[in-house]
Amino acid sequence: MDRRSFIKTTSTIIASVALPAGLAGAGEETATGRSILPMNRNWRFHPAKIAGAELPDFDDSGFERIVIPHTNVELPWHNFDDREYEFISTYRRLLIQSRYNRCAYG
Numbered sequence: 834m835d836r837r838s839f840i841k842t843t844s845t846i847i848a849s850v851a852l853p854a855g856l857a858g859a860g861e862e863t864a865t866g867r868s869i870l871p872m873n874r875n876w877r878f879h880p881a882k883i884a885g886a887e888l889p890d891f892d893d894s895g896f897e898r899i900v901i902p903h904t905n906v907e908l909p910w911h912n913f914d915d916r917e918y919e920f921i922s923t924y925r926r927l928l929i930q931s932r933y934n935r936c937a938y939g
Contacts, residue, residue, distance in 0.1 A: 873901045875926055880905060882921040893925050 877896035885891055906918050 876901050877925045878903060878905065879923040881923065883923045886923045886925060896925065
């Protein structure tokens with residue numbers, strides 16, 4: 834077995850033992866009655882601030898589809914200007930609240 838295969842195999846085994854069994858479950862109910870909902874997928878990204886993007890009926894069909902965490906700009910490891918990554922971006926995701934998961938406070 835070469836080094837790469839060994840690392841892949843052992844890391845998979847360690848991860849499967851170390852992670853809780855229901856970590857990847859969508860909408861799983863915990864012992865305390867809370868629901869755990871995955872929120873990393875179905876985000877939309879635009880590399881600039883867009884006026885009105887916070888409105889529910891905003892058309893974001895031209896935005897890039899991404900998964901969070903997300904790298905908004907790829908930079909080299911060394912010798913880059915800090916201003917290359919210091920900018921405001923727009924992220925959007927549609928959240929639908931079911932009537933069964935409503936907060937008691939409104």
